[in-house]
Amino acid sequence: MGLKEYIAKRIVYSIILIFAVLTVNFLIFAMLPGDPLRMYMARVETHTTHEQYLMLRQQLGLDRPLHLRYIEYMIRMITWNFGNGMIGGGVSVTQQIMERLPNTLILLGLESVFSIIIGILIGVLVAHKRGGWFDTATVTGSLVTYSVPIFFIGWLMIFFFAVQLKWFPLGGIQPQSWGRHPPTNALQYLAGRISCLVLPTVTLFLFSVGGWILLARACVLETITEDYVVTARAKGLKETTVLYKHVLKNASLPLITSVAMTFGFLISGAIITETLFDYSGMGLLIWEALRGGPAPDLPVLQAIFYVIALCVIIANFIADLLYGVIDPRIKYG
Amino acid sequence: MATRKARMSFMFKRFKGFWNQFRRSKRGMAGVFIVAFFVILAVFAPVIAPYDPISPKWDEGKYPSQTLPPRIAEKLCSPSWYKYLPWIARGPTETEEFFWVNLTKFAGISFTAFGRLSITDVNDIVNVSKGTFDEYKKVATDDQIRLSHAAIERPQLQIVFPNGTIKEVPVQTVWWNLKSPAVVGGQFGEPAYVSLRSFITSLKATLGDDLAYTAFEVKYTYSRDLTENVEIVPEFQFSSNQTFYENWNWNVTGKSSVEYNSDKGVDNDGCIKVTYNPLAGENESTVVIYKDFTYPYWEPPESFWGHLSIHYQGAPITITVFTQKEGEDAINIINLSATELKENALIHYYHRTIFPAEQPVLEASDSLSPEKIMWPSPGNYTLAVEVSFSGNQGTTVYLDDFNVILYGNTFGLLGTDNAASSAYPRDVFSTLVYGTRVSLIVGILSAVFGTVIGLFLGLVAGYVGGITDEAIMRVADLFLVLPTLPLFIILVVALKLVYGTVSMWNIILVLTLFGWMGFARSVRSMVLSLRERPFIEAAKAAGARKFYIINRHLLPNVFALVYITLATSVPGAIITEASLSWLGLGDPMLPSWGKLLYDFQSSGIAITRGLTEYWFWMFPACISIALLATAFILMGYALDEILNPRLRMRR
Numbered sequence: 006m007g008l009k010e011y012i013a014k015r016i017v018y019s020i021i022l023i024f025a026v027l028t029v030n031f032l033i034f035a036m037l038p039g040d041p042l043r044m045y046m047a048r049v050e051t052h053t054t055h056e057q058y059l060m061l062r063q064q065l066g067l068d069r070p071l072h073l074r075y076i077e078y079m080i081r082m083i084t085w086n087f088g089n090g091m092i093g094g095g096v097s098v099t100q101q102i103m104e105r106l107p108n109t110l111i112l113l114g115l116e117s118v119f120s121i122i123i124g125i126l127i128g129v130l131v132a133h134k135r136g137g138w139f140d141t142a143t144v145t146g147s148l149v150t151y152s153v154p155i156f157f158i159g160w161l162m163i164f165f166f167a168v169q170l171k172w173f174p175l176g177g178i179q180p181q182s183w184g185r186h187p188p189t190n191a192l193q194y195l196a197g198r199i200s201c202l203v204l205p206t207v208t209l210f211l212f213s214v215g216g217w218i219l220l221a222r223a224c225v226l227e228t229i230t231e232d233y234v235v236t237a238r239a240k241g242l243k244e245t246t247v248l249y250k251h252v253l254k255n256a257s258l259p260l261i262t263s264v265a266m267t268f269g270f271l272i273s274g275a276i277i278t279e280t281l282f283d284y285s286g287m288g289l290l291i292w293e294a295l296r297g298g299p300a301p302d303l304p305v306l307q308a309i310f311y312v313i314a315l316c317v318i319i320a321n322f323i324a325d326l327l328y329g330v331i332d333p334r335i336k337y338g
Numbered sequence: 339m340a341t342r343k344a345r346m347s348f349m350f351k352r353f354k355g356f357w358n359q360f361r362r363s364k365r366g367m368a369g370v371f372i373v374a375f376f377v378i379l380a381v382f383a384p385v386i387a388p389y390d391p392i393s394p395k396w397d398e399g400k401y402p403s404q405t406l407p408p409r410i411a412e413k414l415c416s417p418s419w420y421k422y423l424p425w426i427a428r429g430p431t432e433t434e435e436f437f438w439v440n441l442t443k444f445a446g447i448s449f450t451a452f453g454r455l456s457i458t459d460v461n462d463i464v465n466v467s468k469g470t471f472d473e474y475k476k477v478a479t480d481d482q483i484r485l486s487h488a489a490i491e492r493p494q495l496q497i498v499f500p501n502g503t504i505k506e507v508p509v510q511t512v513w514w515n516l517k518s519p520a521v522v523g524g525q526f527g528e529p530a531y532v533s534l535r536s537f538i539t540s541l542k543a544t545l546g547d548d549l550a551y552t553a554f555e556v557k558y559t560y561s562r563d564l565t566e567n568v569e570i571v572p573e574f575q576f577s578s579n580q581t582f583y584e585n586w587n588w589n590v591t592g593k594s595s596v597e598y599n600s601d602k603g604v605d606n607d608g609c610i611k612v613t614y615n616p617l618a619g620e621n622e623s624t625v626v627i628y629k630d631f632t633y634p635y636w637e638p639p640e641s642f643w644g645h646l647s648i649h650y651q652g653a654p655i656t657i658t659v660f661t662q663k664e665g666e667d668a669i670n671i672i673n674l675s676a677t678e679l680k681e682n683a684l685i686h687y688y689h690r691t692i693f694p695a696e697q698p699v700l701e702a703s704d705s706l707s708p709e710k711i712m713w714p715s716p717g718n719y720t721l722a723v724e725v726s727f728s729g730n731q732g733t734t735v736y737l738d739d740f741n742v743i744l745y746g747n748t749f750g751l752l753g754t755d756n757a758a759s760s761a762y763p764r765d766v767f768s769t770l771v772y773g774t775r776v777s778l779i780v781g782i783l784s785a786v787f788g789t790v791i792g793l794f795l796g797l798v799a800g801y802v803g804g805i806t807d808e809a810i811m812r813v814a815d816l817f818l819v820l821p822t823l824p825l826f827i828i829l830v831v832a833l834k835l836v837y838g839t840v841s842m843w844n845i846i847l848v849l850t851l852f853g854w855m856g857f858a859r860s861v862r863s864m865v866l867s868l869r870e871r872p873f874i875e876a877a878k879a880a881g882a883r884k885f886y887i888i889n890r891h892l893l894p895n896v897f898a899l900v901y902i903t904l905a906t907s908v909p910g911a912i913i914t915e916a917s918l919s920w921l922g923l924g925d926p927m928l929p930s931w932g933k934l935l936y937d938f939q940s941s942g943i944a945i946t947r948g949l950t951e952y953w954f955w956m957f958p959a960c961i962s963i964a965l966l967a968t969a970f971i972l973m974g975y976a977l978d979e980i981l982n983p984r985l986r987m988r989r
Contacts, residue, residue, distance in 0.1 A: 025816045033828060037836055145365065148975065152909045152967030154916055156935065157960035164949040175945060266818070273823030277917060281939075291827060295921065301831040310824045317821050 087308035109286035116209040128221025147215030159281040176283035224256035265324035366976025372969035380774040387768035391929030411749035412640040413763035493558035563636035565746030574741035576608040592623025609738035614727040628722035639744035644692030652733030776930035781912040788853030796861025814855040898981035905974030909967035
């Protein structure tokens with residue numbers, strides 16, 4: 006199987022996954038027993054007449070048979086047309102998502118870079134000195150941060166660095182003093198945005214770095230006992246060269262798969278972090294859809310879920326490609 | 339076939355061997371101890387937690403059924419053990435604060451604005467440069483001097499001129515209402531004000547612009563204390579005549595008498611009986627029944643709640659409840675007129691609750707919160723009920739369930755919450771203890787269900803192979819790709835939309851539904867390698883059926899993984915449940931840790947007051963979640979080191 010064939014296979018697989026996600030998303034809504042719209046109306050407690058109800062029903066396309074709705078839904082999702090949510094009016098969901106998505110991706114990207122690099126460095130170091138006090142402390146520490154709820158880390162960050170020390174703003178996407186007129190100076194603009202990014206990034210970093218340390222440690226431990234490592238050492242190579250060139254390179258394959266796999270996990274953390282820090286991303290959009298109106302806006306939540314799942318699938322696809330490029334067994338196999 | 343007994347003893351031996359190995363892992367043992375601790379908390383929650391975790395009530399069921407029972411404490415109380423902390427200041431404190439004044443004239447009208455000067459000594463005022471004053475003036479300010487604490491006595495006011503001379507200004511009653519410590523224009527619970535506007539205007543007339551760089555020094559006394567709930571009448575049901583005669587006294591004018599009655603009370607138990615037997619020509623009589631008590635705190639109570647049940651036979655009466663500090667005037671808490679009583683109390687018992695919002699209370703309080711006037715400082719007080727008769731008709735009055743509770747600002751082991759969704763503030767400690775149950779049940783059950791499903795599907799997929807394998811693994815792949823928390827949110831919202839609320843079981847269901855894939859994968863890969871082994875072939879050759887092989891040969895070989903997965907998937911479930919509740923997607927009637935934190939988050943206290951003031955509301959729950967999750971992970975980690983064959987080999 007050559008590289009091209011491998012890529013083609015992954016593309017087809019990803020497309021099938023996207024369709025599956027869309028179907029699951031559709032089914033959740035379609036399989037609700039009873040009439041969700043009527044229940045939603047009852048929850049909202051606005052005095053809607055029967056005519057209004059019928060009109061909304063028609064607008065949302067709920068009066069058509071299921072298979073037609075499915076096809077229509079698929080077309081809408083693929084053409085990136087998410088409508089206006091249950092209540093309608095206001096900004097279209099597509100526009101909202103397009104505004105928020107980059108913010109979330111910036112946050113996640115920044116965080117991932119830091120946590121992966123630092124996590125793997127520490128993981129390798131710890132695996133090398135397995136059994137020592139540093140190993141025990143790091144592993145225990147990682148296990149603990151892994152299980153501390155992220156909103157706790159976030160609260161501590163807010164309290165110490167925003168409320169007490171006032172080093173960073175409390176939250177938001179840009180400093181509050183800017184209002185509607187961000188500075189035109191690029192350097193100033195960047196500094197302001199970064200100051201708002203620091204606390205959410207550090208929170209997410211603390212939340213996920215433990216997992217990376219443990220994973221890197223486990224992967225390295227798998228390879229560190231291999232014969233070629235002994236050979237490398239016997240050749241008289243420096244220990245750092247052995248660790249980072251021979252051990253880490255071979256241990257990195259499962260790590261790459263994990264980069265994509267943890268993306269979904271990270272998004273769970275991001276939802277809470279963004280809500281805590283009022284950081285205007287997809288997570289905050291979820292919170293707004295949950296709490297903004299009188300009742301949770303399910304169509305908006307579905308659109309968000311679809312976009313997030315799409316991101317995860319794309320991340321997986323990229324990881325697969327990287328895997329194919331790095332692993333010679335796939336390229337020349 | 340080994341006998342049952344032999345098998346049991348073998349199992350026991352194996353467990354003993356395993357335990358000996360496990361015991362050596364410090365992390366594993368730490369995990370076991372922590373989990374055991376939480377299990378004990380969960381099992382004995384009703385014994386350990388003193389109050390109901392959702393809507394706790396004081397003396398529930400003891401008050402008449404027509405009355406809503408009182409709350410256990412005021413909201414946002416601090417822990418009651420704060421009183422043992424020596425660094426928390428209690429009692430009266432003298433303090434001085436400095437202010438500056440800014441005079442501006444706009445369209446012929448002069449404006450006065452005050453601001454705080456951040457200095458602590460009078461002599462510093464001379465050193466404050468004019469530039470600094472000018473800086474201060476740019477900041478928007480109050481039109482009154484706003485002290486940072488409520489003063490308990492008349493403050494002293496001094497003017498410090500720029501040249502260093504200090505002039506004492508007598509604080510006039512216009513600016514300062516002696517009866518109420520905090521003052522003119524003040525709102526309930528607000529710090530004291532000194533209104534000086536007219537004074538400043540007159541000063542300016544004589545001194546001119548000299549005032550521009552003048553500072554004001556206010557010396558005053560305020561008091562801080564940690565107050566606890568005071569129940570003035572613990573034996574409010576009057577069930578024994580001995581306690582009645584010991585605690586209560588009465589003054590009678592006219593032809594009336596007070597005695598204990600043992601069967602005319604609300605539930606046919608004891609009550610106070612007041613009889614009026616006028617002689618001919620007499621038409622007035624008053625009875626004051628009172629109880630002495632001590633209020634020991636340097637700060638007035640946060641609020642109060644009272645109750646009185648009245649029943650009478652005969653002519654109309656009026657009833658007044660009042661409180662009085664030794665040597666001062668009585669302050670009425672409630673006046674029950676003859677008309678209010680006549681409608682109800684003539685036939686049945688009339689049950690009346692007493693709140694701070696009563697009319698006479700408000701009149702007496704001069705726009706200050708009433709409890710601050712009634713019980714302003716430590717001392718001896720009396721609580722009294724006055725019954726007035728008029729006319730010449732013989733009348734009998736029965737009084738029962740008479741109580742007043744003064745709510746303090748400390749309560750319980752971990753204080754109280756802000757009673758966001760009910761009228762009853764909750765005891766945080768009780769919610770925390772009961773929350774252990776939710777977290778353990780959700781965590782363990784969804785881990786067990788997920789693991790069992792994963793084990794089953796993994797075994798089937800691995801051993802049966804073919805289309806079954808393909809189908810199961812593709813679904814697993816799909817589920818693994820779905821971002822869990824957004825998906826859970828959608829599912830829970832959908833369930834909520836349909837059923838109105840989310841129950842704990844909904845969350846367990848959702849967690850189970852998406853908690854089996856990882857384990858199914860690893861079981862499958864293990865089975866794939868196992869089924870090529872000779873012993874499976876031998877079993878097949880011996881004519882064993884699929885189910886038998888899975889049950890007897892494959893299952894025991896993958897079972898070590900089950901324990902590890904069980905331990906490591908509990909924390910995820912616990913944290914996910916907490917996260918969902920934290921987002922407000924939990925059962926509102928379920929006392930879970932996540933809900934506790936949701937209440938904290940939505941109260942906004944983390945931002946407005948910081949974490950240190952209300953740490954007890956949020957820290958223990960967060961730490962409990964972290965501890966419990968870590969404990970399971972540590973256990974899983976220790977199990978992994980013992981049971982995982984690959985790791986074991988390296989030892």
